[in-house]
Amino acid sequence: MTSQSRKTEVKRRGFEELQSHVLLKDLCTSCGACVIMCPFKEVLDYALNGPSLVGECTKCGICLRVCPRYELDxxxxxxxxxxxxxxxxxxxxxxxxxxxxxxxxxxxxxxxxxxxxxxxxxxxxxxxxxxxxxxxxxxxxxxxxxxxxxxxxxxxxxxxxxxxxxxxxxxxxxxxxxxxxxxxxxxxxxxxxxxxxxxxxxxxxxxxxxxxxxxxxxxxxxECFSYEGLMIQKIQGEMGMDLRAITKMNIKGGVILQTKTGQTVKIPLRDAKRYTExxxxxxxxxxxxxxxxxxxxxxxxxxxxxxxxxxxxxxxxxxxxxxxxxxxxxxxxxxxxxxxxxxxxxxxxxxxxxxxxxx
Ligand SMILES: Cc1cc2nc3c(=O)[nH]c(=O)nc-3n(C[C@H](O)[C@H](O)[C@H](O)COP(=O)(O)OP(=O)(O)OC[C@H]3O[C@@H](n4cnc5c(N)ncnc54)[C@H](O)[C@@H]3O)c2cc1C
Structure with a gap:
């Protein structure tokens, strides 16, 4: 398919297509490209984890053409x-x-x-x-x-x-x-x-x-880690650490946390991986x-x-x-x-x- 015919093809599709091929399949990266590039005001909004339809989609197809998870070449x-x-x-x-x-x-x-x-x-x-x-x-x-x-x-x-x-x-x-x-x-x-x-x-x-x-x-x-999972549930909840006391976080064979008091705490990578997006x-x-x-x-x-x-x-x-x-x-x-x-x-x-x- 030529790039012009692909563009026309994609033009007849809209957010519904993104919804079924990307969002519902848990593929959305949450990058927000579709939201920022939608040429119409108040049609797409950036919710916590990605786009949501808040107006009427005209099926211009732009959201599909910029999505890193839709027909990426x-x-x-x-x-x-x-x-x-x-x-x-x-x-x-x-x-x-x-x-x-x-x-x-x-x-x-x-x-x-x-x-x-x-x-x-x-x-x-x-x-x-x-x-x-x-x-x-x-x-x-x-x-x-x-x-x-x-x-x-x-x-x-x-x-x-x-x-x-x-x-x-x-x-x-x-x-x-x-x-x-x-x-x-x-x-x-x-x-x-x-x-x-x-x-x-x-x-x-x-x-x-x-x-x-x-x-x-x-x-x-x-990978990225879920904030709710790794920071709130694991580090704050389970490990009882105050997130404000952490001065640096790095991943080198495990998740390594450094604190204001000079302490180093290591979370094994397999434990942290539970919270991968x-x-x-x-x-x-x-x-x-x-x-x-x-x-x-x-x-x-x-x-x-x-x-x-x-x-x-x-x-x-x-x-x-x-x-x-x-x-x-x-x-x-x-x-x-x-x-x-x-x-x-x-x-x-x-x-x-x-x-x-x-x-
Ligand atoms: C989610 C994530 C996962 C990573 N995983 C790996 C890995 O597996 N292996 C590896 O070698 N390196 C990984 N990195 C890269 C690494 O952590 C450093 O960002 C990179 O080495 C550059 O270091 P620096 O000291 O040159 O950057 P710095 O001078 O410290 O600048 C870092 C830049 O990153 C930006 N930044 C910080 N957090 C985020 C974020 N969540 N999303 C987007 N931008 C951000 C800041 O705005 C800043 O401009 C990861 C980075 C991120 C954000």
Whole structure:
């Protein structure tokens, strides 16, 4: 089917189709792409876990064309982003360079998750005028560890948003705020499913939103954990910990919690896995394979494994290195992390395929 005939075909379908093929099958990633791209006011609303129909759908089909779980054609998106599809041996997607990096800025190293590369790249791009702001995951002081999408437009806000919250944060909602506020160059940081949604928005030539996209930074992701399950039931309820006392959370062979009093508490991964979001099991993308730059901690301590995939990513990364903001090491010095990247990429793809066949 040509892209024009597919577009016309999809046009006759609407939210009902999304409901039956994605939402009711528990496939919805909760990214919010359908909600932000619906051209009609008050038809779709973002509820806690994804979209809900609150008005009358005109069946324009846009929600289907931007959904990362509906008739996704990754090869077609790779053609758009990289000019070619991956070869089978490119198990973590297409890339230009892979290296290991960390920030040289003390303030960032004090709050970041791994090597602070995400926050450093944003700060560097902002200072040089390459971006006007970034769609990130912020923190809601009234509900500790519940991520909250935030449009950050200052260096301080980038640093405040550093670190990882392991529950789902629909950062596309913050991106939409940036577009609505008329920002011309917005960076986006998010999970693989969110990067896929943004690439679908670009592929659908939805100009207002695709024009503003200045940079995509993808985060490696095995899965997200339910906030209610992991944070409230397990950590607060069962383990009796005060969520406000947790200063850092990381996943390295288990869920590792650090507290204000200097305590380290470890939850075995198999216990935490009970609270994995079901929708994540259908995801085949571990390393945000369509981002300009992809980042993960992947067993490293204080460093970020960095995959530079596009020319745009390469330019921004080089600028940050040339300004002395990033320290870089060859990935060959971190063989086990590189092997783990390949292994987790394959495992996630196999898990998704198995789940898809079961459903
Ligand atoms: C849900 C989730 C699961 C992850 N799973 C893995 C994994 O299995 N293996 C692995 O190697 N790495 C994983 N990561 C990535 C890792 O935790 C770091 O984000 C990455 O290494 C970058 O570190 P940094 O120090 O360079 O980033 P920092 O400079 O600390 O910046 C981190 C950025 O992430 C954003 N962010 C924080 N929480 C969220 C969220 N919930 N959703 C979207 N954006 C968010 C922040 O806004 C910030 O801009 C995961 C990240 C998330 C959000």
């Amino acid at each position: 990754v090869g077609d998106l790779e053609q758009m982003v990289f000019g070619r599809e991956r070869r089978p041996e490119e198990v973590f997607g297409l890339s230009k360079t892979v290296c290991v990096a960390r920030s040289t800025r003390k303030d960032i190293l004090g709050t970041c998750q791994d090597g602070g590369v995400a926050t450093t790249l944003l700060s560097s791009a902002f200072t040089s005028g390459a971006i006007d702001g970034a769609a990130l995951s912020g923190i809601d002081p009234s509900t500790p560890w519940l991520p909250k999408p935030l449009l950050a437009t200052s260096l301080d806000e980038f640093v405040e948003c550093a670190g990882t919250r392991y529950s789902y944060s629909p950062n596309l909602l913050a991106y939409n705020t940036g577009v609505a506020e008329g920002l011309g160059k917005i960076a986006f940081v998010g999970t693989p499913c969110q990067i896929l949604a943004l690439r679908r928005i670009q592929r659908a030539s939805l100009r207002k939103h695709s024009r503003a996209l200045a940079l995509t930074i993808g985060l490696f992701c095995s 079901t929708k994540c099991q259908y995801c085949s993308d571990f390393s945000a394979e369509l981002a300009d730059i992809s980042l993960g901690g992947i067993g490293l301590e204080g460093w970020t494994l960095t995959i530079i995939r596009t020319d745009k990513g390469k330019d921004l990364f080089s600028q940050a290195v040339n300004k002395g903001l990033l320290e870089v090491k060859p990935v060959e010095d971190f063989k086990s992390a590189f092997n783990l990247l390949q292994k987790l990429s394959k495992t996630k793809r196999t898990r998704a395929e198995k789940k898809r066949l079961e459903s």
